[in-house]
Amino acid sequence: MPDQAPATQIAVSKNNPCPFLRALVANGYVDGHIVPLGTLTEDIGLASGKTGMGLIRAKVLTYGIAMIANGHPLRSVTSGAILDELRNGPLDKHGAGSRILDVDGQVNLEQIERFASFGQEYRNPDGGTEPGLNAKQIETFMADNLKRDGDKARWTYPIMMKGEWPVLLDILGKGEGETRYLSVADVRTLFVERKLPKRITDRLPAPAG
Ligand code: HEM
Numbered sequence: 001m002p003d004q005a006p007a008t009q010i011a012v013s014k015n016n017p018c019p020f021l022r023a024l025v026a027n028g029y030v031d032g033h034i035v036p037l038g039t040l041t042e043d044i045g046l047a048s049g050k051t052g053m054g055l056i057r058a059k060v061l062t063y064g065i066a067m068i069a070n071g072h073p074l075r076s077v078t079s080g081a082i083l084d085e086l087r088n089g090p091l092d093k094h095g096a097g098s099r100i101l102d103v104d105g106q107v108n109l110e111q112i113e114r115f116a117s118f119g120q121e122y123r124n125p126d127g128g129t130e131p132g133l134n135a136k137q138i139e140t141f142m143a144d145n146l147k148r149d150g151d152k153a154r155w156t157y158p159i160m161m162k163g164e165w166p167v168l169l170d171i172l173g174k175g176e177g178e179t180r181y182l183s184v185a186d187v188r189t190l191f192v193e194r195k196l197p198k199r200i201t202d203r204l205p206a207p208a209g
Contacts (some may be wrong), residue, residue, distance in 0.1 A: 009194060012079035014105030017092060020044075021083055021191050022105075022170065028181050028193035028207030036080040046203050048171050049194070065091070065163050096149035096157050097164070098141075100191050107191050115141060115187060122181040123176050132174070132181030138165045172200065 004163040009026040014020055016032070027033040029043055041059045048058045066081040067073045071090050075084075080112060081094075082140050086092065087103065118141040119133035142161050146153045169182040 007183060012105065013088040014103065015085055015089050016083050016105075017097075017101055018164075019085075019101065019194075020171075021086075023190055023194045023196045025083060027196075027201070029201075029204055030083070033084050034080040034082055037063055040066050040081055043204060046205075047200050049203055050154065052055065061163060061167075089200065091160055093149075093154075093157050093160065094152065096146055096153045098145060102191060109192075112184070112188050112191065116184040118144070119181070119184060121177060122179060122183075124183075131184040133169075133184075134181045135169060137179075138169055138182065140167075141165070163169075187209075 008183070010028055010032060012022045012025045012032055016025065021030070024047075025031045025041065030040060041062045044062045045055050045059045048055065050058050067076050069089055069091050070076055070082050070087055098115060100108055100115065104107060115133070116131055118137045119131050120137070121129045122132045122134070123131045142158075142165060145161075146157060146162055149157075165182070168187075169180065172186050173180045173182050175181055186197055
């Protein structure tokens with residue numbers, strides 16, 4: 001589909017396949033190339049809105065993921081994560097994910113429709129209802145992604161996937177408990193426009209430049 005991201009955005013490499021990091025890069029919150037692990041951990045910690053032990057857990061998880069993401073943990077610790085070299089790295093599941101983003105960084109809208117098909121209508125705390133997926137529905141969606149990949153799926157993928165959609169639900173989700181859901185509209189905006197909702201960016205320091 002044609003790129004619908006605002007023209008004022010910073011271009012993001014097709015070799016950055018993470019929708020969350022793509023939004024941070026596109027809007028100037030982190031550099032698109034090398035980001036020190038401390039900066040990445042700090043920003044994702046702030047975006048999570050967590051405090052206390054929750055914040056510590058989020059930071060440790062982010063640090064761990066970012067450390068291994070380029071396949072050179074020592075280099076990542078000393079100089080930072082290379083966000084435009086994530087594709088084909090240890091976290092790249094090669095099609096066992098949602099397939100919303102293709103290898104050229106283009107969005108497949110029909111894959112967003114497929115994502116939505118695993119969900120239902122939820123009561124939006126801001127008023128009305130909207131389609132979304134709760135934790136259980138996200139699990140079903142991820143299991144189906146693995147099934148779709150067939151024999152190519154590796155045993156590490158289910159572990160890696162726990163740090164993706166469930167964390168996105170944790171950060172971006174609306175509502176509480178069993179009815180906490182990831183809004184399909186928010187997911188579409190994240191992938192297509194590379195934008196995080198204002199309630200999340202309000203937690204971050206103003207972008208550089
Ligand atoms: C709170 C922080 C983060 C969130 C919410 C998040 C969320 C996600 C989501 C939802 C996906 C999409 C998977 C799919 O399409 O099925 C993804 C993919 C990915 N993320 Fe992140 N991510 C976060 C942090 C990171 C960090 C710190 C790194 C590494 C530096 C990273 C690297 C990747 C990579 C390489 C993929 C592609 C995996 C694949 O091939 O499916 N992410 N992430």
